[in-house]
Amino acid sequence: MREGPEEKTILQDVAWPDEPPVMEPGQTYDTVTDQIADAVLKRPIGLGWLAGLFIAMSLVALLGAAATYLFLRGVGIWGIEVPVAWGFAIINFVWWIGIGHAGTLISAILLLLKQTWRNSINRFAEAMTLFAVACAGMFPVLHMGRPWLAYWMFPYPSSMGVWPQFRSPLVWDVFAVSTYATISAVFWYVGLVPDFATMREKASHPYTKAVYGILSMGWRGSARHWKRYESLYILLAGLATPLVLSVHTVVSFDFAISILPGWHTTIFPPYFVAGAIYSGFAMVLVLAIPIRHYYGLENMITMRHLQNSAKVMLATGLIVAYGYAAETFIAFYSGSTYERFMVENRWFGPYAVFYWMLILMNILLPQILWVPRFRANTKILFGISLVILTGMWLERFVIIITSLSRDFLPSSWGHYAATRWDYAVLAGTIGFFSAAMYIFIRIMPAISIFEMRQLLPESEVKAK
Amino acid sequence: MSHKALSPPIYGLIAEFDTATELVEAAQAAYAAGYRKLDAYSPFPIEEASEAIGFHKSRVPLVVLLGGLLGGLSGFGLQYWINVIAYPLNIGGKPYDSWPAFIVPTFEMTILFAGLSGVFGMFALNGLPMPYHPLFNVDRFARVTRDKFFLCVEAADPKFDVVDTQRFMESLKPLSIEEVPH
Numbered sequence: 001m002r003e004g005p006e007e008k009t010i011l012q013d014v015a016w017p018d019e020p021p022v023m024e025p026g027q028t029y030d031t032v033t034d035q036i037a038d039a040v041l042k043r044p045i046g047l048g049w050l051a052g053l054f055i056a057m058s059l060v061a062l063l064g065a066a067a068t069y070l071f072l073r074g075v076g077i078w079g080i081e082v083p084v085a086w087g088f089a090i091i092n093f094v095w096w097i098g099i100g101h102a103g104t105l106i107s108a109i110l111l112l113l114k115q116t117w118r119n120s121i122n123r124f125a126e127a128m129t130l131f132a133v134a135c136a137g138m139f140p141v142l143h144m145g146r147p148w149l150a151y152w153m154f155p156y157p158s159s160m161g162v163w164p165q166f167r168s169p170l171v172w173d174v175f176a177v178s179t180y181a182t183i184s185a186v187f188w189y190v191g192l193v194p195d196f197a198t199m200r201e202k203a204s205h206p207y208t209k210a211v212y213g214i215l216s217m218g219w220r221g222s223a224r225h226w227k228r229y230e231s232l233y234i235l236l237a238g239l240a241t242p243l244v245l246s247v248h249t250v251v252s253f254d255f256a257i258s259i260l261p262g263w264h265t266t267i268f269p270p271y272f273v274a275g276a277i278y279s280g281f282a283m284v285l286v287l288a289i290p291i292r293h294y295y296g297l298e299n300m301i302t303m304r305h306l307q308n309s310a311k312v313m314l315a316t317g318l319i320v321a322y323g324y325a326a327e328t329f330i331a332f333y334s335g336s337t338y339e340r341f342m343v344e345n346r347w348f349g350p351y352a353v354f355y356w357m358l359i360l361m362n363i364l365l366p367q368i369l370w371v372p373r374f375r376a377n378t379k380i381l382f383g384i385s386l387v388i389l390t391g392m393w394l395e396r397f398v399i400i401i402t403s404l405s406r407d408f409l410p411s412s413w414g415h416y417a418a419t420r421w422d423y424a425v426l427a428g429t430i431g432f433f434s435a436a437m438y439i440f441i442r443i444m445p446a447i448s449i450f451e452m453r454q455l456l457p458e459s460e461v462k463a464k
Numbered sequence: 465m466s467h468k469a470l471s472p473p474i475y476g477l478i479a480e481f482d483t484a485t486e487l488v489e490a491a492q493a494a495y496a497a498g499y500r501k502l503d504a505y506s507p508f509p510i511e512e513a514s515e516a517i518g519f520h521k522s523r524v525p526l527v528v529l530l531g532g533l534l535g536g537l538s539g540f541g542l543q544y545w546i547n548v549i550a551y552p553l554n555i556g557g558k559p560y561d562s563w564p565a566f567i568v569p570t571f572e573m574t575i576l577f578a579g580l581s582g583v584f585g586m587f588a589l590n591g592l593p594m595p596y597h598p599l600f601n602v603d604r605f606a607r608v609t610r611d612k613f614f615l616c617v618e619a620a621d622p623k624f625d626v627v628d629t630q631r632f633m634e635s636l637k638p639l640s641i642e643e644v645p646h
Contacts, residue, residue: 029611217593
């Protein structure tokens, strides 16, 4: 790995010789292929995996029950009530969409920036994106009251002669989120095709071979194919980069376009995007730390990856802190009574405890990541990631509930309290997400095999 | 040329190499020797390999551009048609053609069409999915998805001759040379 600066993979090791390597030395094409593929093809199903999947599937069952009851009784079973008509459903929607963002950042933006360390975490981060977007997508549909009419959101020539209202950010959301889900899915699949070919050749059972064979589309590694493949891969990354920035921007428009104090702010798009990446990297760590431990992938997902993720969290966390500060400053600087009241209501109002928990979890506690010793400790990283995920959920709670519950006229104020069905749906989507991840790591290579081969020094073509 | 008629029809000759560098050098040599219908196979993308076999330009970017233009135009056109012609609604006194409000769906449609046409275009230009290919008849070829590199000179090449081409490929010092049956 550390032979000389002309080797492509060690560039980052040479630039920062004290940092842990991107990939432990001593690996070859064979070892990376076998290690990643055998985790799927050879590794027996363990009790721990079964137990985890069982818990996750129980939560999925809870989700099914909660959704069934919701469809029978209507959204009244939730805590939403005018003036707080957007409760947990929208909080969870924004939270899940945000979590997805790190996957695209890793697979697309870091690819364009030639951050080769991304090669060992992009595959499962993209899977995470896909499952998180799936969770997010459920909420607007569940929240509709009449979810069987969800297709009315799309413009299609209906016999009723009506069309969506394109000046509404909620319609923009439909386009942004469905495009994001589609592009994330194809990006993920395209990345998987050469690895499916590897799985096809490695699988011994004829059925397994056939399934991977179909998924691999008969990929044979031709130089012409690779050329078009690479050209598409980089273009998809170039398309996904503005796309991912646009998605949370559009989600923030749902709020920023309105006139409600605490929502009507121009800082929303950048600080929503930063917050999305913040929570997304926290989820990457929550997934990467156990996966690398239980699947023995410490030589590929090294401390370098965990530390880099921690640094990204530190940076985006500071942008989020700046967003909070700017919101508060503008509230006072604007001279608007309603804006100032919004902030005072956040500080001392009925939901003040959530605001201060948010400041603690999103801003104060993560500052320990400045200390290299803490960044090198997987337990602390795991813990702080859970703290950030909770903090980011609270951020959406504070934005949505605090603002809606007390707007301009005290006569229209109200109070919001979630019901057990709200919690059931939130827990259910966490279960859905976990179950999807559990299944994913057993049936698909969790690390991109062909991109790991490219990290090896011998993949470099030496000029004569 | 007489032995060509005697031997059974084959897809080509395939040579196996151990490293990416050897593959690229062999591909360059074969191209320099006048072979044009040849392809290099590798377990990961090698930029130099496609250059060596004379494949310089992929048309995927053009497909993506056209898809993106189509998506953007149809996205905006759809909104314009709905809001101005088919279903004009007065929303807060805003003009029917509120084009700034149409930017977001237009942008998303551009990305969606560009991305999807790129993916379908890449697979179509590559001729995939292709469940059967003569190369899969060569057992050793399975390792192209793992750690070995292959150069195939196809029988369709006008310069191809089983004996001469085999002799030429031996000069490239591969690990093995095999005939690829159809």
